[in-house]
Amino acid sequence: MFDDNSLARKFWGRVKLENVAAHYKLTGNTAVKSIIHQVKYKGNMALGVTMGEVLGATLVKSCLFGRIDLVVPVPLHLKKKRLRGYNQCDLLVEGISSVMGLPVSKSILVREKHNSTQTKKNRYERYINSKEIFCVKDPEVFKNKHLLLVDDVITTGATMEACAGALLEIEGLKLSVATLAVGV
Numbered sequence: 295m296f297d298d299n300s301l302a303r304k305f306w307g308r309v310k311l312e313n314v315a316a317h318y319k320l321t322g323n324t325a326v327k328s329i330i331h332q333v334k335y336k337g338n339m340a341l342g343v344t345m346g347e348v349l350g351a352t353l354v355k356s357c358l359f360g361r362i363d364l365v366v367p368v369p370l371h372l373k374k375k376r377l378r379g380y381n382q383c384d385l386l387v388e389g390i391s392s393v394m395g396l397p398v399s400k401s402i403l404v405r406e407k408h409n410s411t412q413t414k415k416n417r418y419e420r421y422i423n424s425k426e427i428f429c430v431k432d433p434e435v436f437k438n439k440h441l442l443l444v445d446d447v448i449t450t451g452a453t454m455e456a457c458a459g460a461l462l463e464i465e466g467l468k469l470s471v472a473t474l475a476v477g478v
Contacts, residue, residue, distance in 0.1 A: 299314065300476070300478070301314050301315070301316045301448060301473070301476045302314040304448070304450065304451040305451055305454070305455070305458075305471075308451070308455055309451075309454070309455050309458040309459075309462070309469075310458075310462065310469075311458070311469055311470060311471055312358075312440065312468050312469060312470045313356075313358040313359060313470040313471070314470065314471045314472075315352070315353060315356065315358070315359070315470075315471070315472045315473075316448065316472070316473045316474070316475060316476035317348060317349045317352050317472075317473075317474055317475065318474060318475040318476070319475065319476055319478050320447060320475040320476060320477045320478065321478055326475055329341065329345060329474075330446060330447060330474065330475060333345065333382050333385065333446065334382045334446060337379065337380075339380060339385055342382055342385025342386060342388075342389070343385050343386075343388050343389040343392075344389060345385075345386060345389065345474055346385060346386035346387060346388055346389020346390045346391075346392075346393075346444075346474075347389035347390070347392060347393050348389070349386060349389065349390055349444075349472060349474055350389055350390035350391070350392070350393030350394050351393050353390065353393075353394060353442075353472060354393060354394055358470075359394075359442065359470060359472070361440055362394070362396055362440050362441070362442045362470065363396075363397075363439040363440050363441065364396065364397055364398065364399050364436070364439055364440075364441050364442070365387050365390050365391050365394070365396050365397070365398050365399070365441075365442045365444060366387070366398070366399050366400075366402070366403055366441050366442065366443050366444065367381060367383035367384050367386065367387040367398075367400060367443075367444050367445075368383045368403075368443065368444065368445040368453060368454070368457055369381065369383070369400070369403055369404055369405040369428070370383075370405060371405045371406075371427075372405075382446050383444055383445055383446055384400060386444050386446060386474060387400070387444050390442070390444060390472070396442070399435065399436075399441075401431065402430055402431050402432050402435050402436060403428060403429075403430055403431075403443075403457060403460065403461065404428065404429055404430075404431055405427055405428055406427060406428065406429050427456055428456050428457050428459070428460040429460055430460050430461060430463075430464065433463075433464045433465075436461065436464045436467050437464055437465050437466055437467065438465065438466035438467070439466075439467060439468070440467075440468040440469075440470065441461065441467065441468070441469050441470070442470050442471070442472055443457055443458070443461070443469060443470070443471050443472075444471075444472050444473065445471075445473045445474075446473065446474050446475070447473060447474065447475045447476070447477060448471075448473045448475075448476050448477065449476075449477035450477075454471055458471075
């Protein structure tokens with residue numbers, strides 16, 4: 295299964311994941327929080343790609359992420375992507391892909407429902423807010439593949455759990471997760 299770490303434990307008994315990794319812990323007013331804010335809300339796209347490269351370099355050093363077939367970003371709803379102008383997870387995936395030499399799939403996993411921001415929600419509210427909002431457009435593309443699903447921040451794991459729920463219905467699919475930061 296996956297290493298016994300605090301992020302992995304968020305998913306125990308909820309989602310079958312192969313491996314789970316976070317590069318940083320997100321606590322208080324730190325440089326990490328500032329980086330996330332710059333990438334997510336201030337349009338610093340170059341920083342997003344660079345942070346993806348940093349995360350990718352960490353994953354390359356681990357034997358746990360050596361058999362990945364495709365890198366997949368957690369998708370934004372089209373409405374939010376238009377409003378923001380980009381998906382911060384796409385930037386991270388671009389950096390990871392360049393370091394790990396892996397192909398990327400940005401259009402197969404889709405966020406169908408627009409949901410409200412989860413920033414101020416508790417664990418249960420995040421779970422309800424994320425339920426059944428993702429779908430897979432062409433499951434055959436992911437059949438018998440090992441995917442690396444990437445998000446910028448994981449707090450409760452509700453978004454990843456919702457993505458995994460859609461993805462793990464695909465025959466033979468294995469799923470690993472990586473995030474730039476984990477909220478504690």
